[in-house]
Amino acid sequence: MWRRATSLASFSPLVSSFKSSFFIQEASRPKIWEMFTTGIPLQEKGNIRPKHGAPFITFVLGGPGSGKGTQCAKIVDTYGLKHLSAGDLLRKEIASDSEYGSMILNTIRLGKIVPSEVTVKLLRKEMESSDNHKFLIDGFPRSEENRIAFEEIMEAEPDIVLFFNCPEEEMVKRVLSRNQGRIDDNLHTVRKRLKVFEELNLPVIEHYAKRGKLHKIDAVGTVDEIFEQVRPIFAAYERRLKES
Numbered sequence: 515m516w517r518r519a520t521s522l523a524s525f526s527p528l529v530s531s532f533k534s535s536f537f538i539q540e541a542s543r544p545k546i547w548e549m550f551t552t553g554i555p556l557q558e559k560g561n562i563r564p565k566h567g568a569p570f571i572t573f574v575l576g577g578p579g580s581g582k583g584t585q586c587a588k589i590v591d592t593y594g595l596k597h598l599s600a601g602d603l604l605r606k607e608i609a610s611d612s613e614y615g616s617m618i619l620n621t622i623r624l625g626k627i628v629p630s631e632v633t634v635k636l637l638r639k640e641m642e643s644s645d646n647h648k649f650l651i652d653g654f655p656r657s658e659e660n661r662i663a664f665e666e667i668m669e670a671e672p673d674i675v676l677f678f679n680c681p682e683e684e685m686v687k688r689v690l691s692r693n694q695g696r697i698d699d700n701l702h703t704v705r706k707r708l709k710v711f712e713e714l715n716l717p718v719i720e721h722y723a724k725r726g727k728l729h730k731i732d733a734v735g736t737v738d739e740i741f742e743q744v745r746p747i748f749a750a751y752e753r754r755l756k757e758s
């Protein structure tokens with residue numbers, strides 16, 4: 515396991531803050547130590563520790579339709595990172611009929627943010643079982659709660675944060691012509707998501723700007739033109755990205 519074991523004590527303030535927002539009945543909820551335990555003995559985890567240093571983590575932020583997923587595909591092709599889309603993981607969870615499926619579906623339908631402990635648990639599972647330790651985490655963190663949950667539970671911070679900056683009307687136009695059959699790609703929900711983005715995601719963007727990690731990208735133009743702004747950001751990390 516590439517990360518240190520996290521002490522339960524460090525969860526406690528976070529966990530209590532979740533309690534008010536997490537609307538699953540207390541009695542039916544798994545205990546926190548159950549939720550964040552993979553159940554796989556350390557010696558069976560094999561090859562998931564990076565050979566050199568820490569994992570390389572990129573967060574990809576931007577409003578709905580700003581082009582995050584499209585640019586992630588190009589980053590993966592060029593730099594070989596492991597793409598983890600928080601939205602895709604949540605949609606997979608709905609499709610798999612998990613115990614959280616209906617709660618996630620209702621939250622996405624309303625354009626709201628799924629409780630962080632659920633999303634971080636899904637990301638953690640993917641990260642811990644991956645042989646590739648260079649992660650491109652798309653659509654996360656969407657709120658300060660998401661950010662703090664990730665940093666506390668994973669004991670890791672991003673190396674780079676990309677922010678695809680796109681005018682609202684362009685985002686609306688793109689979402690409405692996306693045609694992937696998504697339940698939240700309609701005018702009513704996209705307006706709601708834009709409001710949630712402004713209220714909850716902008717503080718995250720400001721946080722990383724203050725820490726000097728934010729790369730703001732003009733998300734208007736062709737896909738290739740936008741990627742030309744992204745390329746030099748990763749090129750600066752070429753040596754680390756070549757490490758296994």
Ligand SMILES: Nc1ncnc2c1ncn2[C@@H]1O[C@H](COP(=O)(O)OP(=O)(O)O)[C@@H](O)[C@H]1O
Nearest residue numbers: 578579580581582583584688691692735736737
């Ligand atoms: N630069 C661009 N110009 C026009 N349309 C784009 C551009 N980038 C992506 N799209 C299209 O806009 C829609 C939303 O893109 P997507 O990558 O899914 O955004 P996000 O993941 O940020 O919601 C998709 O249909 C995609 O093909």
Ligand SMILES: Nc1ccn([C@@H]2O[C@H](COP(=O)(O)OP(=O)(O)O)[C@@H](O)[C@H]2O)c(=O)n1
Nearest residue numbers: 578579600601622625626627628653654656
């Ligand atoms: N960190 C996240 C990411 C997505 N989501 C939910 O999943 C929805 C779709 O996310 P997405 O990243 O696939 O959406 P796009 O920005 O790609 O359009 C969001 O509107 C939220 O309801 C979440 O709750 N928390």
Ligand SMILES: [Mg+2]
Nearest residue numbers: 582583601653
């Ligand atoms: Mg997307």
